[in-house]
Amino acid sequence: MTQRARLLVPVVLLLVAAVLLWLASRATWLEVVAFNDQSGEVVRSLTGSDWQPALVPLALGAVAAIAAVALVRGIGARVIGAVIALLGLAAVLLVLSGVGDIDTDRAHSVVTSSEGQARTDAGPGAEGSAAVPEWSQITEISTRAAGPAATGAGAFALLAAGVVVMLRPVRAVSRDDRYVTPAARRQDAATTVESDPDSGRDLWQDLDDGRDPTV
Incomplete structure (x- = not known):
């Protein structure tokens, strides 16, 4: 692998990972239906940033890793590669926690929170603007595949970038290579x-x- 490829391959993978993780944070992961005796049935769409808040920091970490890969050489580059691989593993854990059986109590906590889109993202009188009181009951939870799929692809890109940097770091420039x-x-x-x-x-x-x- 040439010096150019050693730098270009992980940078492209990190860019792809950052974009995918950011898209996952914007995509809908869950549709939660809650019922209470005041406002009746209320539907909340939980995005990746609502359900998995770590997605945005992971995307920013992938962007920061691009600068680190471009600047660090030798043993330091291998350390950066290990850190990138750890970010990929963290993204894998997000995927695993976002599929399968959904924690109803956690979903209830998110949709009744006083912060973020989970409570209300519309003006008074608009559809879906009713708040979800804490005494509401979760009657239905449906999942969406786009968010976890994008997170999984981003995790794979992070892991691949980390492995490439660890195994094939950009070599330090020797005197003979300089102009x-x-x-x-x-x-x-x-x-x-x-x-x-x-x-x-x-x-x-x-x-x-x-x-x-x-x-």
């Missing part, structure tokens, strides 16, 4: 002549042949 100015080349040539006078013959031969010995 050497013509003046530096001439200085090196002069130093070589001083240490090995016979090498000067090659320089004169290059000049006689019309070649630049510093190139």
Whole structure:
């Protein structure tokens, strides 16, 4: 794998992961139906950020990891790769906790919370604007697959990026890989002549042949 690929592959994977996790935070994960004797039946749509608040920090962490991958080299890059893989594992845990049997008590706590969209995201009189009192009963919970699916794909991208960085980190730039100015080349040539006078013959031969010995 070339140096360019060692940098480009994890950066692309991290960008994909960040976008997918952000989309998952905006997608609907649950439709919760609550009933109380005052407002009757109330339906709440819980987005990923409502049900899994860690999605947004994970997306931001993927973005921050892009800068770390671009700047850190060698052993430090392997450490960054391990951290990225841990973020991927955290995303996997979010997926596992978001599928299967849903915790009714937790859903009740979210929809009766005084903060966020779960309580009310509409103005007075608008459809679905009724608050959900704490004494409401959850009568139905339905899941949506888009959010968990996007989270799973984002987790896979994070894990893949972490593995690539750990196994194939970008190498530190050696002196031989850096750009050497013509003046530096001439200085090196002069130093070589001083240490090995016979090498000067090659320089004169290059000049006689019309070649630049510093190139």
